[in-house]
Amino acid sequence: MSSSSAEAPKGRLRGLGFVLPALAFLVFLLIVPMVRMLIMSFHPVDEYGQALPGFTAEQYRRVFTESFFSEALLHSVFVALVVTVLCLVLGYPAAYVLAHRRPGLVRTLLLLAVISPLLTSVVVRTYGWSVLLSGNGLVNRVLVGLGLRSEPANLLGSTGAVIVSVTHVLLPFAIVPLTTALRNIEPNLGRASLSLGAGPARTFWRVTVPLSLPGIAAGVLIVFALAMGIYITPMLIGGTNQPLAGIRIYDQVSSVFDYPMAAALSFVLLVLTGVCTAVFGGGFRLWTRRLHG
Template sequence: MSAATKSERALPWALVTPALGWTLLFFVLPFVAMAVSSLTAHEAGGFTLSNYSQFFANPSYWQAMVNSLQVTAIVTVISVLLAYPFAWILAEQVPERWQRLALMLAVLPFWTSYVVRSYSWLLVLAQNGVVNRALTGSGVFGEPLQLANTRLATVTGFVHFFVMLLTLTIFANLKQLSPSYRKAAADLGAGPVRTFLHVVLPLTLPGIMVGAFLTFVLCIGDYITPQILGGNNELLMPQLVMMQIGRRGDFPLASALSIILMAVVTIAYLACARWLKIERA
């Protein structure tokens, strides 16, 4: 084997080694350490499955998972329903020379800190916030509504962020869609509605699912938004994990809860991947 051939074979490994090392150091090893910690007792040490059994035996822990799934499902559905028309308008109605500017304006929420956005929504939804002042000033309600520190506030903060994320993934998919598909559907007698339902929507489904899955992953694992906007009135899984660490110092139980949350995300990924495979076939 010549030196040039050896060099060509070694080049891909040389390029991928830094990424593999980073993944091993900052994901694989911490994950293994967390998995080992989840199988140890909090004070006594030694192997145990009690950390996992506590999740199923304690109703409050199980309810935290249910709350997280409910909030995540609501956020994902609302974000998809809002993002698709927005992405379609950007891709189809906005002139191409203005699309970059429109996209830049659309992703402005990404330019600000996540914490700042959450506190901004807290001020908007507060008792003396903009929304309540508008409602009471117009005479719609006589007293301010309890909007902050509720599930509604948490969902609002999430949707404000994830609509932009979904818009980007759906917009990219719409731009890749050839106009010839719609022309062929029109030639075959399909109207705008049938063309959208049977041609455009199925072909843009991968973009929807990618954005929806990213929304699911980021939403179900988020701690900041529920903590700030939810006001501890409803316990979600990330808050439950942080409580075990901050209040009890129970790292094994926190690790077990994190592993369970990762298992839920993995199941969601497998479900999305399998469904997309069926649709593409």
């Protein structure tokens, strides 16, 4: 046996040694709790919501038949879709500027402005929006001062306020992958398109956008998945009455103490998020195949 063939198994064993800690971390701190939650979701409960021994699918029936839960799931999908579209529309121009800006002070400041929300506590950012959107906050003062309203609007507690605040929280997750994808585009391709007679708009839609599709797909999938389960920002901005699945799960755990119901709703939300992201991913793959013939 040659020395190279003898060293191959040793190399694989060394590689396995590097992977095992992360694998153990994943199994014991993610997989095991999720399996226990799945088992709990099938436990029957008494009149006080306490889990009892046995097996039942009653919690899952309630998720799909009671409007309190089913409407929250549908509203979560709606909010996540709107937030994803807003993050893509707002994030693409910012990513384009960052990708084409030469390294320097201005680009550094722009990059810091983009990632600064990630460096601040989500609670602090959310309370900032609470101040801006309150009855005597800056937004209402501007509306009244411009004569657009005769009295302050009740912005806090509305779905619009939730969408705006969640978009602000998740916008960096769209800008970062978009910036990476746009920076990887060869600049000569755009110049070649312009030299062949295509205008700036056509070059953008026929060259830049298709080549940045990986960044678009990554940003959309990340933002949508995060928006589906977010609950801290909507709860602080819109209150606990917001019909979102994350808030319903929080209520079942902290107020009702019905852990099997919370576990069942959590897994339905997880599956729904997985199905939606799979559909988006399939759509992006079809788009890519169509572009490449």
